[in-house]
Amino acid sequence: MSTGPDGTEPGRTELNGAGSGRTGLGTDIVSVARFTRLARTGGPAFLERWFTPAEIDYCSGKAEPGRHLAARFAAKEAVVKALPGPWDGPLPWRRIEIVNDARGAPSVRLDGAVREAARRAGVREVQVSLSHCDEYATAVALCTAGEA
Numbered sequence: 001m002s003t004g005p006d007g008t009e010p011g012r013t014e015l016n017g018a019g020s021g022r023t024g025l026g027t028d029i030v031s032v033a034r035f036t037r038l039a040r041t042g043g044p045a046f047l048e049r050w051f052t053p054a055e056i057d058y059c060s061g062k063a064e065p066g067r068h069l070a071a072r073f074a075a076k077e078a079v080v081k082a083l084p085g086p087w088d089g090p091l092p093w094r095r096i097e098i099v100n101d102a103r104g105a106p107s108v109r110l111d112g113a114v115r116e117a118a119r120r121a122g123v124r125e126v127q128v129s130l131s132h133c134d135e136y137a138t139a140v141a142l143c144t145a146g147e148a
Contacts, residue, residue, distance in 0.1 A: 026081025
């Protein structure tokens with residue numbers, strides 16, 4: 001991946017302000033039809049490679065599972081783009097889980113090596129927003145690091 005003139009990767013924004021810590025922003029958009037097809041042709045092997053059991057259960061319970069799978073995958077991609085620092089090696093996608101909070105809003109649960117990398121980078125909060133229609137699913141993630 002090439003870097004911009006300021007040395008940052010495209011799709012990644014870091015802001016440094018006095019006392020504000022660093023903020024990373026990531027976004028992604030994916031085809032709903034593609035995820036519907038992949039889930040159908042790849043079956044459980046595809047689903048279990050990219051999604052946690054809770055994510056699979058949540059999406060499978062929806063009238064249009066492909067929309068929800070696509071939105072959760074877009075959110076995982078957005079989180080990766082928002083996290084500070086590069087990742088070395090294959091991404092453990094199941095260690096980035098998109099769950100729903102008590103109000104039903106999507107939130108992020110990091111686990112394992114991804115959680116540890118975020119902790120080392122000083123990430124204290126990860127926020128996510130998802131949206132989808134018949135054709136596309138999109139997500140935005142915001143990681144805040146630094147002082148609480």
